[in-house]
Amino acid sequence: MSELNKIALKILSNGKGILAADESNGTMTKRLDSVAVPSTSENRLLFRETLFSSEGMKKCIGGVILYDETIKQISKSKKTVPELIYEAGAVPGIKVDTGVKVLAGSPEEKITEGLDGLRERLEEYYKLGARFTKWRGVYNISNKYPSKLSIHSNAHALARYSALVQECGMVPIVEPEVLMDGNHSAEDCFNKTSEVIRKCFEELTLHKIDLSGIILKPNMILAGANSDKKISNEETAKLTLKCLKENVPPNVPGIAFLSGGQTEVGATENLNLINKYNDTNFIMTYSYGRALQQSALKFWSKDITNVEGTQKVFNHRASMCTLAAQGKWSVELEGQ
Ligand code: 13P
Numbered sequence: 001m002s003e004l005n006k007i008a009l010k011i012l013s014n015g016k017g018i019l020a021a022d023e024s025n026g027t028m029t030k031r032l033d034s035v036a037v038p039s040t041s042e043n044r045l046l047f048r049e050t051l052f053s054s055e056g057m058k059k060c061i062g063g064v065i066l067y068d069e070t071i072k073q074i075s076k077s078k079k080t081v082p083e084l085i086y087e088a089g090a091v092p093g094i095k096v097d098t099g100v101k102v103l104a105g106s107p108e109e110k111i112t113e114g115l116d117g118l119r120e121r122l123e124e125y126y127k128l129g130a131r132f133t134k135w136r137g138v139y140n141i142s143n144k145y146p147s148k149l150s151i152h153s154n155a156h157a158l159a160r161y162s163a164l165v166q167e168c169g170m171v172p173i174v175e176p177e178v179l180m181d182g183n184h185s186a187e188d189c190f191n192k193t194s195e196v197i198r199k200c201f202e203e204l205t206l207h208k209i210d211l212s213g214i215i216l217k218p219n220m221i222l223a224g225a226n227s228d229k230k231i232s233n234e235e236t237a238k239l240t241l242k243c244l245k246e247n248v249p250p251n252v253p254g255i256a257f258l259s260g261g262q263t264e265v266g267a268t269e270n271l272n273l274i275n276k277y278n279d280t281n282f283i284m285t286y287s288y289g290r291a292l293q294q295s296a297l298k299f300w301s302k303d304i305t306n307v308e309g310t311q312k313v314f315n316h317r318a319s320m321c322t323l324a325a326q327g328k329w330s331v332e333l334e335g336q
Pocket residue numbers: 020136175258259260261287288289290291
């Protein structure tokens with residue numbers, strides 16, 4: 001078993017999942033604005049530290065994705081954030097892309113940037129304690145999109161990123177996110193997501209990536225948010241499994257889904273069904289941002305000194321997701 005495979009398994013095994021706390025300062029400011037809390041670096045740390053020192057963190061979270069600001073912050077207890085995460089038994093990770101820009105040649109689409117100087121940044125993050133990383137490519141669905149150009153260029157960037165990350169001794173999360181925005185059907189989502197994932201693995205293979213040392217972070221198969229042809233959770237689970245079975249090489253150890261705008265309970269229910277029907281060897285777990293933090297953030301915003309109360313809300317959400325990662329969740333447990 002390679003070192004990278006061991007790290008991936010440590011993050012994903014036993015129902016554990018990933019807390020995606022890597023919102024950029026811009027995105028975190030939007031989240032804090034929405035609950036009327038000033039977006040200062042102190043407040044951003046305070047909320048995150050509240051989650052990182054919770055029971056739910058110890059019991060449920062195998063890895064945390066951090067943002068550049070957070071990985072360098074010192075907590076109230078004078079420990080660095082990566083130290084706090086290791087203490088809770090989880091692995092610190094870091095978002096290393098620098099965001100999306102308009103794709104030249106197809107201006108309605110996006111390309112993810114951040115390859116320049118990446119080798120050097122990775123060395124710095126490794127020294128700070130990171131052992132895994134994240135890079136997100138984004139794709140929009142419409143009649144024309146995603147284009148071949150977007151599918152190809154984002155896959156190429158994901159592969160170049162992965163090669164540098166593995167060279168530095170870390171596990172790359174490969175995140176090709178086909179967005180839920182739009183009125184497309186679930187069938188469109190299935191077809192486009194399949195094409196996107198297939199191309200990613202073609203490029204990863206070309207760039208000699210050790211596939212046993214990556215984590216795939218895909219979207220689930222859903223109809224567009226504005227579609228009037230929504231599908232059931234059962235259908236989402238079955239189509240998601242079919243898409244992954246057909247397009248992900250079997251030596252990939254695990255798949256950690258993004259929540260992508262689903263509700264907290266919706267993202268939990270879909271993950272639970274995916275695990276109920278999972279007839280693959282892939283670990284299927286979560287790497288949720290909003291679907292793990294939304295309620296906790298709302299609660300916290302009413303009194304940002306209420307650590308215990310906020311942790312209680314987070315503990316509940318994390319434990320529901322961890323049950324879902326084992327196919328043991330049921331809606332009755334939500335009411336407790
Ligand atoms: P959401 O679960 O909120 O989609 O965030 C996950 C993530 O890391 C997106 O890049």
